[in-house]
Amino acid sequence: MSLPDGVERRTFDGHERLATRGQPVYGEPTDGPWRLWDAGRSKLGAMLELDMDVELDGDDGVLYLGAASGTTVSHVADFAGPTYAVEFAPRPTRDLVEVAEDRPNLFPLLKDARKPETYAHVVESGLDAVVQDVATRGQARVAARNRQFLHDDGRLLAAIKARSEDVTADPDDVFEDVLATLRDAYEVLETARLDRYHDDHLAVVARPRT
Ligand code: SAM
Numbered sequence: 001m002s003l004p005d006g007v008e009r010r011t012f013d014g015h016e017r018l019a020t021r022g023q024p025v026y027g028e029p030t031d032g033p034w035r036l037w038d039a040g041r042s043k044l045g046a047m048l049e050l051d052m053d054v055e056l057d058g059d060d061g062v063l064y065l066g067a068a069s070g071t072t073v074s075h076v077a078d079f080a081g082p083t084y085a086v087e088f089a090p091r092p093t094r095d096l097v098e099v100a101e102d103r104p105n106l107f108p109l110l111k112d113a114r115k116p117e118t119y120a121h122v123v124e125s126g127l128d129a130v131v132q133d134v135a136t137r138g139q140a141r142v143a144a145r146n147r148q149f150l151h152d153d154g155r156l157l158a159a160i161k162a163r164s165e166d167v168t169a170d171p172d173d174v175f176e177d178v179l180a181t182l183r184d185a186y187e188v189l190e191t192a193r194l195d196r197y198h199d200d201h202l203a204v205v206a207r208p209r210t
Contacts (some may be wrong), residue, residue, distance in 0.1 A: 003048060005058030006079025013035050020078035022100050026071050035179055042072040043133050043159030046197035052190055052205055054129075055155050056080070061127040063149050065113040065142060066134035069095035076131065077106035084123045088112045104193050113142050116149070119141075126151040132158040137165055140181035147185050147208050155207055156186055162200040175202045185209060 003009070009017045010019040015196070018037040028036045039045035049053055055064075059081040067085035069092040077083040077100075085094045085100075086109045093110045100106040106137050111119045113134050121209070127149045134142055139160050160178050162171035179188060186206035194201040 004054075004056040004060075007048065008034070010034050010036075013132060013141065018048055020072065020075045025074045025099050026069075033110065033166035034053060035136060037075045042075065043158060043194060043198055043201060044072050044131055045075070047157065047159075047192070047203045047205075049197070050192050050194070050203070051131050051180070052203060054064045054157050054205060056129055056157070060129055060138065063123055063127050063146060064139075065130065065132040065146060066136075067096055067108065068092045068133075069106075070099035072131075072133065073106065077103045079131075084111065084119075084145055086111045086113050086119065092131055106162065106191060110155065114138065114144050114145065120148070123149055125149050128168045129155045129157055132156065135161055135164045139162075140178045143182055143206075144185035150208050152193065152208060152210050158182075158204045159198070159207070160202045160204060164203070171200045171202075179204070180203070182206060 008019055011017045019034040021033045024030055024035045037045045038048040058079050062080045062083045064085045067073045067087040073085045083106045096108040100108050109119050130146050143156055143158055164173040165174045188206045190205040192203045194203050
C-alpha cells in the first residue's frame with residue numbers, strides 16, 4: 001500500500017521505519033529534516049506499518065480526536081493540510097499548543113470530542129479524514145457525532161481501545177459491539193488488530209454512509 005505523500009520509509013539504526021519531515025516532538029531520532037514516526041507510540045503509525053489502506057494524502061484536511069500532547073498529530077500535520085486537533089485534558093493540550101507553534105497548519109482545540117457542536121464553528125466541514133484515538137467510553141458514538149465534518153467520500157481512521165469500553169469484557173466482544181454501532185453511520189472498509197504495537201486495540205477504516 002502506498003504511503004501518504006510526505007511520509008517515507010527511512011533507515012534508522014539499520015531498520016526501515018516511517019518518517020515525516022518536521023521538528024522533533026517526543027525525543028524521536030532524526031535524520032536530517034526527517035524524524036522517525038514511532039508506530040509503538042502511535043496507532044495511526046501502526047496502521048501505516050500494517051499496510052492498511054488509510055487513503056490519507058499530502059494536503060488532506062484532517063480532524064484529529066484525542067490529540068493528547070501531539071505525538072501522532074504532529075506527524076499528521078507534517079504532511080497534511082489543515083489539521084484540527086481536539087483534546088479535552090488541559091495539561092496535554094498545553095504541550096500540544098507548543099507543538100503547534102512551528103506548525104502553522106495545526107490548530108489545537110481544548111474541546112470534548114463527544115460535543116462537536118462546541119467546535120463546529122471553528123472546524124471546516126468537507127474534511128478528508130477524521131482520525132480518532134480517544135480513550136473514552138462510547139467510541140462509536142464519538143465517531144458518529146463527528147461524521148458531519150467529513151465529505152461523502154472521506155475516511156474515518158479510528159483506533160478502538162477495548163478497555164475504554166469495558167475493562168472486564170473480552171476485547172473481541174467489545175469490538176463487535178463497537179462495530180455494530182459504528183455501522184449505523186459508517187460503512188466499515190477494513191479492520192485490523194493493532195496488538196503487535198498496541199494491546200487490545202482495533203483499527204478501523206470506514207467511510208460515511210450517505
Ligand atoms: N492520539 C494520541 C497520540 O497518538 O499521540 C494519544 C491519545 S491518548 C491514547 C487518548 C487521549 O484521548 C487522551 O489524551 C485523553 O485525554 C483524550 N480524550 C479522552 N476522551 C476525550 C474526549 N471526550 N474528548 C477529547 N479528548 C479525549
